[in-house]
Amino acid sequence: MANGANLASHCRHAADYVNKILRGGNPGDIPVAQPTKFDLIVNLKTAKTIGLAIANSFLLRADEVIE
Numbered sequence: 296m297a298n299g300a301n302l303a304s305h306c307r308h309a310a311d312y313v314n315k316i317l318r319g320g321n322p323g324d325i326p327v328a329q330p331t332k333f334d335l336i337v338n339l340k341t342a343k344t345i346g347l348a349i350a351n352s353f354l355l356r357a358d359e360v361i362e
Contacts, residue, residue, distance in 0.1 A: 296337050300330035334358040 308328055316322055338361040342349050354360055 296335070296342075298333060298335050301332040301334050304332040305330060336361065
């Protein structure tokens with residue numbers, strides 16, 4: 296199971312930074328942004344292998360379930 300920043304959103308923010316720098320912005324003046332979108336990914340195959348039962352209500356909340 297993992298709960299982390301959404302990779303696509305993270306890449307878009309990085310592209311915005313690159314765009315600002317290439318347009319002449321000073322990297323030191325660009326504020327640091329925190330992730331705002333997170334994904335919950337559950338590896339159900341591994342959970343079953345180690346004998347861990349995960350409630351269906353929790354699986355419904357997951358953004359991705361690996362079976």
